[in-house]
Amino acid sequence: MRTTLIAMAMAFLLPAYHVHAEDYYAIPGKGNTENPGTMSRPWGTLEQAAREGKLSKMRGGDRVLLGSGYHGHVKFLGDNKTMVVIEPIKGEKPYLGRLTITKGSNWTVRGLTISPSCGGKEYSRNVVTFAESGPSHDIVIEDCFVYTTKDTSKWGPKEWMSANSGILMGRHGxxxxxxxxxxxxxxxxxxxxASNSICEGNVVSDFSGDGIRITRDGITVQYNVIKNVYVGEEDGDKNHDDAIQCFLFNKGTGTVKDVVVRHNLIVNQEEEGRPYATIFQAIGFFDGPLVNFRVEGNVIGVKHWHGVSLYDAQNCTIINNVIFNPWGGRFTPWIMLGSKQNKAHGNTVTGNYAHKFNFKADQTVKKSDNKEASEKVFLESRRRLIDSINKRFEDRHPVAGRRRLKE
Structure with missing residues (x-):
């Protein structure tokens, strides 16, 4: 009797989502939103389910499992007490034309292909947008393949400059x-x-603007691969391209705090001779003050002066980075502490390799063990870093099927 009472008490104390969690199914061409969403009587597309409000009725622990086929342009919102997951049925290949989570909390979207080329009306701006229209927290987008088109062989400068952007992590998150x-x-x-957020293990390949933009406090950018930039000023593009750029959201210049940029691999171009290939600044943070930044363990192959440049940096650390130009020529990338406002102070720069170093803007800088880069150091460091990234996230992307870096 005592054992039974204890079991009943434990069951009562379990969170509701463990008791009531359900799997719902959406299978294009085999279901409709009048169905209960079971495997035998599924919903149709995810777009239809979202439009009919099915996703707003989820409870913590629920999953929405998607069958192969086109699921439309999906837009939804909703707050969950615990995580709700949207992902493919095992072995299935669902794809979307666009994904927008306007606001909400505790959502994970995993393993989807999302591209305007998959179907639906043409649109501008981002393929994936979340947390841009209202308070949002604890949303995860992972293992997705996000692209405009796979074939850009007929693209010229106009197409590159007017292409959709990839993912926007919104201002209200x-x-x-x-x-x-x-x-x-x-x-x-x-x-x-979005403040206090993380961007890790992603590949940003073949772009014409900036690879990753940081615009809020408390962001961590780590273990990403950023590679292959196209169209520059010579092609009519006035954007000064950066692999990773930082500026204060909606203002440009202003204080940004507590940002970590570590263990990212940056490659200007994987292959020589691509049409409209150009150069980018690698880690170019020109619009501070930048407070309590940590730039650590990045490996950068770049054909530009700016390898790592932090302007008006305050109490920042630049440590154990390797910056090299393997293509040769006049560009000899540096690590620089620069200034536009004469506000650089209290920084530490140690254990780095680069062609040059310039710390004149900070008379209080603590500098040690910084050395000139060589091809050997660069190649060895690149191999160690890509091995480390692959160990965490695998060599080939689970949905795109592409390697992180061509070797």
Whole structure:
């Protein structure tokens, strides 16, 4: 009797989502929204389910499992007490034309292909947008393949400059995560506008603007691969391209705090001779003050002066980075502490390799063990870093099927 009472008490204390969690199914061509969403009587597309309000009725622990086929342009909102997951049925290949989570909390979207080329009306701006229209927290987008089109062989400067951007992590979010997404053939790759959030393990490949943009406090950018930039000033593009850029959201110049940029691999171009290939600044943070930044363990192959440049940096640390130009020529990338406002002070720069170093803007800088880079150091460091990234996130992307770096 006592054992039975204890079991009943434990069951009563369990969170409701453990008791009531359900799996719902959406299978294009085999269901409709009048169905209960079971495997035998599924909903139709995810777009239809979202439009009919099915996703707003989820409870913590529920899953929405998607069958192969086109699921439309999906837009929804909703707050969950615990995580609700949207992902493919095992072995299935669902794809969307666009994804927008206007506001909400505790959502994970995993393993989807999302591209305007998959279907639906043409649109501008971002392929994936979340947390841009209202308070949002604890949203995860992971393992997705986000792209405009796979074939850009007929693109010229106009097409590159007018292409959709990849993923926008919106201004009203906090504690958001972008993990292991492959973003391909976009204008801007990933824009991070939510505070205290993380961007890790993503690939941003083939873009014409900036790879990753940081615009809020408390953002961590780590273990990403950023590679292959197209169209520059010579092609009529006035954007000064950066692999990773930082500026204060909606203002440009202003204080940004507590940002971590570590263990990212930046490659200007994987292959020589691509049409409209150009150069970018690698880690170019020109619009501070920048307070309590940590730039650590990045490996950068770049054909530009700016390898790592922090302007008006305050109490920032630049440590154990490797910056090299393997293509040769006049560009000898540096690590620089620069200034536009004469506000640089209290920084530490140690254990780095680069062609040059310039710390004149900070008379109080603590500097040690910084050395001139060599091809050997660069190649060895690149191999160690890509091995480390692959160990965490695998060599080939689970949905795109593409390697992180061509070797």
């Amino acid at each position: 906090e504690n958001l995560t972008l993990r292991n997404n492959y973003v391909l053939n976009t204008r801007f790759g990933i824009s991070l506008c």
